[in-house]
Amino acid sequence: MSNQLPREPSALSLDLKTSKKIEINHRRNKEKDHTELLDECAKTFNYEECKEQYWNPEQYSMLFGTPLWNEASESQRVLLNQLYWVAYYSQIISAEIATIFYNQTSAAGLYGLNDFRGVCDMLDLESAQERAHINAFFTISEQVEEALFGQRMFSFNMRNAYAQTMIYPDTNLLKDQWRALQLRSFALLSSGSAFIASQYFTVRGIRTLNGKMVQQRLSQYYQKHPDQESCSVPSKVSYYHYMDESFHFNSSCIIGHDVVRSLPNPTAYERLVGNLSIAGCQRDHSNFSTVVNGLFWYEPALFEPVYKILRSSHFGMDDKEAMDMMKRCFCEENQAVHDSFGTMTTAIESYKKFLDPLDYVNGPNKNLSIMRRMNVEKYLLNNRKAMSKFKAPAGYTPS
Ligand SMILES: [Fe+2]
Numbered sequence: 001m002s003n004q005l006p007r008e009p010s011a012l013s014l015d016l017k018t019s020k021k022i023e024i025n026h027r028r029n030k031e032k033d034h035t036e037l038l039d040e041c042a043k044t045f046n047y048e049e050c051k052e053q054y055w056n057p058e059q060y061s062m063l064f065g066t067p068l069w070n071e072a073s074e075s076q077r078v079l080l081n082q083l084y085w086v087a088y089y090s091q092i093i094s095a096e097i098a099t100i101f102y103n104q105t106s107a108a109g110l111y112g113l114n115d116f117r118g119v120c121d122m123l124d125l126e127s128a129q130e131r132a133h134i135n136a137f138f139t140i141s142e143q144v145e146e147a148l149f150g151q152r153m154f155s156f157n158m159r160n161a162y163a164q165t166m167i168y169p170d171t172n173l174l175k176d177q178w179r180a181l182q183l184r185s186f187a188l189l190s191s192g193s194a195f196i197a198s199q200y201f202t203v204r205g206i207r208t209l210n211g212k213m214v215q216q217r218l219s220q221y222y223q224k225h226p227d228q229e230s231c232s233v234p235s236k237v238s239y240y241h242y243m244d245e246s247f248h249f250n251s252s253c254i255i256g257h258d259v260v261r262s263l264p265n266p267t268a269y270e271r272l273v274g275n276l277s278i279a280g281c282q283r284d285h286s287n288f289s290t291v292v293n294g295l296f297w298y299e300p301a302l303f304e305p306v307y308k309i310l311r312s313s314h315f316g317m318d319d320k321e322a323m324d325m326m327k328r329c330f331c332e333e334n335q336a337v338h339d340s341f342g343t344m345t346t347a348i349e350s351y352k353k354f355l356d357p358l359d360y361v362n363g364p365n366k367n368l369s370i371m372r373r374m375n376v377e378k379y380l381l382n383n384r385k386a387m388s389k390f391k392a393p394a395g396y397t398p399s
């Protein structure tokens, strides 16, 4: 690097189109910021006031399209609709805890180059917004689960960014520890390399694409509601959240696709790390779930909460009835299995499009070959194997 002044203009400052995009995205997000509205929702939420209502479009209900859904009463269907919200946004809390952390480590990596203040300021705003998002999801989920079950089902105590991002993954203690080590290494590497930092936004972009598929539909429930005033607070939260997230998706695209062109060419090692993190993201998204269509959870990890819900007073099943119902939902082909697999297929195609223009991405990642290994037969086989070993949680007494 030359010591001469004035210094050479940076590649980013010369890329006027990208600089403008960053400035506009940050300014508009600041102007429209939904933090206050979301904080208000968290403060005013009262489950009693909206416990009779649907919070999402009907097909965004827990176990929609399974025998359980088909045979559920109207009030049980309302409950499954609300539980979808709780479970879905509990996963989003986990993803956003990670986002806050990696926004910061990646901003540190990018700030090591001249003229990156605008990018970093944009990320600071997004991190602050994520904290408001998490607070709204957290407050509502805890209140709902307390009222319905007197215990947690999908929500969890706050935790740090090194936990598995998927809250119901296919895992064991060793895999958890390996993942924590990978996440720690990535944090260190991204804070010291502008390229690795920028490619974090490729992974974030993929994850947001996945979120967008569902959250756009959830947000429309409020947006298109004929009487918005009477809509539940959780429906409003879905809408306000999606409004903020649309700016976050833009910034992932700008940094992952445009800013990356202004960075020094990646070394072979940086390319390797970039591809490893995309492969990690593929692995996270390599299962599908009928409990929450749209999340790539490992279904056997959900047997326990589903069992507890079926045994609760809301469904009133005994042990045998609950087990039989779970076998019908998870071990036999039904509409929900095909719907959730369809969502996964749509996700694969949209990720492919997103990764296509990036030179450093290798063939298996561009083709999403890890995700493509999953299919309906494999899903049923995994569930049957796990179901044959599944027992009621020790010491469990129905609420
Ligand atoms: Fe968010």
Ligand SMILES: [Fe+2]
Pocket: 099, 126, 130, 245, 248
């Ligand atoms: Fe976000």
